[in-house]
Amino acid sequence: MAAPRPPPARLSGVMVPAPIQDLEALRALTALFKEQRNRETAPRTIFQRVLDILKKSSHAIELACRDPSQVENLASSLQLITECFRCLRNACIECSVNQNSIRNLDTIGVAVDLILLFRELRVEQESLLTAFRCGLQFLGNIASRNEDSQSIVWVHAFPELFLSCLNHPDKKIVAYSSMILFTSLNHERMKELEENLNIAIDVIVAYQKHPESEWPFLIITDLFLKSPELVQAMFPKLNNQERVTLLDLMIARITSDEPLTKDDIPVFLRHAELIASTFVDQCKTVLKLASEEPPDDEKGRISARLLLDVLCEMTANTELLGYLQVFPGLLERVIDLLRVIHVAGKETTNIFSNCGCVRAEGDISNVAEGFKSHLIRLIGNLCYKNKDNQDKVNELDGIPLILDNCNVSDGNPLGDICHPKPYRRQQPKPRFDCKDGGTGAGRCIPT
Template sequence: MAAPRPPPARLSGVMVPAPIQDLEALRALTALFKEQRNRETAPRTIFQRVLDILKKASRAVELACREPAQVDHLAASLQLITECFRCLRNACIECSVNQNSIRNLDTIGVAVDLILLFRELRVEQESLLTAFRCGLQFLGNIASRNEASQRVVWMHAFPELFLFLIITDHFLKSPELVKAMYAKMSNQERVALLDLTIAKIAGEEPLTKDDVPVFLSHAELVAGAFVDQCRAVLNLTAEQPTDDEEALATIRLLDVLCEMTANTDLLGYLQVFPGLLERVIDLLRLIHAAGSDSTSIFSPCASVKAEGDITNVAEGFKSHLIRLIGNLCYKNKENQDKVNELDGIPLILDSCGIDDSNPFLTQWVVYAIRNLTEDNSRNQDLIAKMEEQGLADPSLLKKMGFEVEKRGDKLILKSASDTPQL
């Protein structure tokens, strides 16, 4: 006769299997931790036992790294590792107490070391990729809104794990980890991350359905960072710029926003992001004013600059500000009207001119004006009146594909009959 099963332990009135020693028990805990009340009442000893299982299973991975023949026997260990990560991931959701308890057990260090071991396994198994993803999700959740955990993740993960994840393109799939690590990066490291983001969005393969929610989270991070720090680029107008790297990181944020707003899945979210459109117009106005000084890095230039010239840092910045305004106003009447209210239309029109520091500047002005005037009679009337008052160059409007026609006492902005001269 089989020995009787041990009675289940209790997690503040909720039945849980005990002791935690097998896959079934871990899965039960993972399910329990989906509920906030269970997360908030979990005893610290639970996480110690999960960590013990994780360490034991990781030894099988270490052995397989030393002896490739052992890879064939990894299936059970990878299942346990995956479920440990899932359990810990769920336990950390919006629960700083659990985040702190798990961190204080040095679970982060064990997790990072194990994820780094994964790259040494010469095996193409879906179970390995699943364990890898769950490990990243755990690191992201334990670091979410928890500065102490963010510091520990950063301490263990940078630079080796960070660079590995950049190369394998897995880093961007964990938005919480991206947020946690972005806050701790140097400006140079942020530029590398933002370059990776641009490559992913503007790549030949479109974002998948699974990618979109992740990149919406990235869009929140990028837009928020730009709104908060975009004026850092004005440091370049100083006689002796103090931090080119900070300005470059800000410029790269703008580049990412341009690519994100060119993606229909991300555009709608960014069109309503608080303060973004206002901040872009404000910055364009400041940059435009700074450009009136012939010695400014933002002054129009009609000659190509030497390689390594500091002005290369700001190349295309004005063009991209106008491009972003155009994207944010695409088929969005509220934003079209907002640009009008902020006196952005005269500013955009006045920005059109020869400037080798801003390639395709005229084309982006044309694009922005078209998006601002599409199905918007108020903006069309404003431009028509500007032309009559001599504030808008008729030849420039024609270049954009527009012309002003007077019908009785009313001025009408309409499409020119000939093709716009782009």
């Protein structure tokens, strides 16, 4: 493909500035690269020219970073930078030859440096945001289905670019940077992420803020939840809402219509170990709730309740049940916890006092609501086809305790617990937006 002919130096007798000639030529290239045949026949010299324009225009951004008063003079430079990124973005779509040519010119390093300068400016000009977004789109496309490009993007972008972009107020910037992270991560790089947990936590926060964006969702479900080492390292550092978000997505995966695969089982057994051990440790927090003056540890209370929910769902999965049935101290701790809060609810005034009717559709925001029913559900699951646990419940006087929690009446002689509503937390489902780059690891930003 021949390079487009630059516009004439004069239009209607007026000298045309060089930046305008460059802008028109770039726009022509961007339009040409919408066609696959043009992308496949593009000479390497074109990309060198685009890179030269990009480098030249970036000098104005560097000056504005040193002198904020220059921000208002960035209009022409931002136009050129935006069109450079659009041109490069389009050139990379489903064309590994162009990806390789552009990468070998060290364009990725220039792009990342420029994006970090954008973040340093910290202004909300729409023209700056557009250039910012297009730069991220280019990085996402050059890395798509190209391991060599993914490696170079990772070297230049990790960790500064992700720390700068995942918490950006602009949701498109968050989405595009999440796309780059998702595309670039592999098993080895997950280990690097364990040493930079702030990035992993930022992804969870991004999903909280933008549940309609598929990329943070995919990072958590397709990558984080398949790395028990990362989850174990990250879990203690999450605040209450972040922990709730992660556990919600874990429940959603366990209860989804798609069963856990053979590869998923060992991973979720590790998750089960983390959840069970954390629950056993945090039971003491719930025990404090039985006092007349509950502590202000809302994180611990809600976390213990949600951990209980996850254990209920895990023990409903036959692949995970056997492991949890023999988990040291779990059954005993659940029975002890049920006994203490049941007795305390009768003898003193506390948050469990009015929970006389066992219900299975409790609101997670109310720790006491449905807590006892979930304890009983967990005891039942742990005893399923397991004589040792059945005998253990009997030895610990668990049967009278469970029966005492049933609201018995003539019309319902076995109590409310015998007819609970099926318990399923609402599963988070992302709404996919094609403008955010498709629905898979190898998709490109469309032209």
